[in-house]
Amino acid sequence: MFRLLEPANHLTPPDASFIELFEKKWVIKEYAQVSDAPAFTCISYAWGKGKVENPVCVEQHMSIRTIRALETAINVSQSKENWGRNISFSHDGNSLKEAAGQAAAVNASQAFWVDALCVPFDEPGRTVCLQRMGEIFSSAYQVLVVLREQCSDAIQNASQTEKLTSSDLSILEKEDWVSRVWTYQEAVNSSRLYFGVEGNEDAIVSGNEFLNMIMTAIEVYKADNNLDKLAWEKQSPKLRSLERLLADYMMADFATRSAYQVMSVMENRCSERVDDHFYAMVGSITTTTERVEGDETLEPSEFFMRSCERKGDFSFLYCGAPRSEEVASGWRPIEGRFPALLPDLITLGSSQAGRRELTHLQLDSMYRLVSGTITLDGISAARWFVEDKSETSSPNDVARQILNRLRTLGFSGCGEHLEFETGFFFPQKEPLNSDDIFAAVSHNIHWVTGGPGLLLRANSSDIDDFFDVGVFIGQRPKSGTRIMVG
16 A cells, blocks of 8 residues: 545545645545556655644654645645756756656646655554655655755755855754665655755755765865865764765665665664664665565564565675574574664675575675785775875784774774785674684675675585674775685
8 A cells, every 4th residue: 555645636535634735635545556656756854853743643643844844845846937947857958858847847746755644554554664665765756855944055055056165064964864764765766856945935956966066065175174084084974974875876776785885874874763774774775566475574674684685685794783593594693783894984886696595695706815914905905995195104003094994984893903915804803813714705895995794714514604794904806706604
């Protein structure tokens, strides 16, 4: 069942609950599935702390911002003149394309999806809807983000001067929308993203333009204030999170976004419930159009892992969660929160390819690190990670600099490191001095110099035992191989 908020008509039951906005009665209309619905607009906003009674179900409460965000969305999006004044629908100003784009945008503004009114209140409908958020937002004709009134200057500057100031950045740093788990998946899954501001009927700016302006303003601010990577990361954690959202929105859709990438960007985002954290991650990696009987009864963390496994992506194992004690599943996280190894660092790669067998997990595109003194190429790659241009620092000094930046990015490991020919490996827990322990790093899930990896214990069989997870910083090889983990 899929629900939308639409104007009442002659088919609306006389006893239907409604909201009256701009001299129209708006009611909830139900469809068997998303594909049956007309073109619609999703509204993205941050709830905040204030709550009021829900007009379509008085036993429930909703954000005090819901109606204000809805009113703003209606005002902004139902005006053809507003679209024509602020948004370009063609690269060359073609009048026919512009007119068609404006008409389509207005048409999609006759039906809205807004969480507080359209998520079912009863189970299992509520859980099924939360599990399918990726499908809802990727199916919407457009997504309109409604920021708080404090962001009015930023939106006005973006729409009129096409430039953001350092003051605008400071205000955006304080905007709740920037740091919520749901708003990440709502933005990155949208095919047409727009930004407006509460209470302003005229200001609207396209997502691509606004996000590009933010990235440009950040670079200008860093240059003007002589901030390197580490100083910027320490000073502006929320804007750093916004940078991650911008990169993910520009670079990849749900089909090419890895579980680790999503865990990483979600790590420092806020949610009222642990359930929201996992369902928002599911919505960021899949549309979940294929359902399996019993899905609605699964714990959110288990549903997240099964959704990843259906995609053939096992990158969720690169987290700091406790592991299963079941035979052949010692690698698998157990239910609970999955803290990413290295939050807030842009991660590349679409998946950690693999296959789950009865006796083990097969992981493809891994590379085994070679023990030994770090080489010149390895130390050069490690120095790049911390912008160390001295070329005189000892390997231990470089490793300490790396750990300092890892801590800033949220790494919670033990602080020890293992040295290999091509770089340094930082495990979560104290490593054992054993010839049986070796490190294997993902080739497909990576950052520019390194990637997440595993510490494994070799045994007499071809299946290695899981021991720990960790972060590798150094030179990446050109290819990987297959390993098997029990």
